[in-house]
Amino acid sequence: MKNKNQAAVQAIDEIEEALRYIARSGWDGFDCSARCLETLESWGKTPVGVKETLEDIRRDLGDCRRCGLSAGRKNIVFGAGSPGARLVFVGEGPGFDEDQQGEPFVGAAGRLLTKIIKAVGLTRDQVYICNIIKCRPPGNRNPEPDEVETCSPFLRRQLRAIKPEFVCALGKFAAQTILETTEPISRLRGRMYDFMDLRVIPTYHPAYLLRNTDKKREVWADMKLLMKAMGLPLP
Numbered sequence: 001m002k003n004k005n006q007a008a009v010q011a012i013d014e015i016e017e018a019l020r021y022i023a024r025s026g027w028d029g030f031d032c033s034a035r036c037l038e039t040l041e042s043w044g045k046t047p048v049g050v051k052e053t054l055e056d057i058r059r060d061l062g063d064c065r066r067c068g069l070s071a072g073r074k075n076i077v078f079g080a081g082s083p084g085a086r087l088v089f090v091g092e093g094p095g096f097d098e099d100q101q102g103e104p105f106v107g108a109a110g111r112l113l114t115k116i117i118k119a120v121g122l123t124r125d126q127v128y129i130c131n132i133i134k135c136r137p138p139g140n141r142n143p144e145p146d147e148v149e150t151c152s153p154f155l156r157r158q159l160r161a162i163k164p165e166f167v168c169a170l171g172k173f174a175a176q177t178i179l180e181t182t183e184p185i186s187r188l189r190g191r192m193y194d195f196m197d198l199r200v201i202p203t204y205h206p207a208y209l210l211r212n213t214d215k216k217r218e219v220w221a222d223m224k225l226l227m228k229a230m231g232l233p234l235p
């Protein structure tokens with residue numbers, strides 16, 4: 001069941017996608033010529049042929065200058081993994097190592113995430129890994145609301161292109177952004193949420209786990225919940 005906010009976000013996303021479809025069809029704006037109306041008419045009837053791919057989205061992101069984070073970044077960290085993944089891990093934003101390499105979760109927190117993925121019985125190549133924002137905030141500060149607002153449509157488009165069944169939201173920031181809530185992660189974790197055709201499991205961020213090793217038990221409980229829902233064999 002979608003709330004009004006989710007329904008509005010979905011409607012805006014669909015309008016955006018329709019406009020991109022029109023642009024890809026060779027139009028740089030609206031006109032009312034027969035050909036343009038024909039293009040509009042075909043929108044939605046041929047969704048398979050026009051479905052955006054991750055490459056389309058990356059191309060559209062380009063050398064992004066849509067927010068101030070572009071000034072200090074070395075690399076855009078778009079995401080990595082399987083474009084057909086059943087499970088997507090979403091973190092907050094790139095840190096130093098990710099910015100240097102242009103790959104998500106490759107630093108210390110990333111190494112722990114790799115172990116978590118392995119413990120679930122999967123590999124990094126079988127899942128998709130990305131972040132709410134694609135550029136490193138200076139000094140690893142929290143992303144500002146305008147940066148999230150500018151960047152999160154790209155995450156939504158990535159999720160629509162991949163069509164995963166499950167999203168694991170890593171940490172407070174990803175969980176609150178994806179679930180559109182201000183509830184603390186300690187209250188959000190421990191259960192699965194149905195959200196916009198996705199099953200979302202929030203858990204603690206691996207960087208937080210590195211500092212609070214006593215929370216590993218809770219993360220493992222969340223992963224077991226996820227494995228059960230995905231039909232993966234439990235140890």
Ligand code: URA
Binds near residue numbers: 093094103104105110
């Ligand atoms: N932390 C994140 O949230 N994302 C990364 O890619 C790396 C560290």
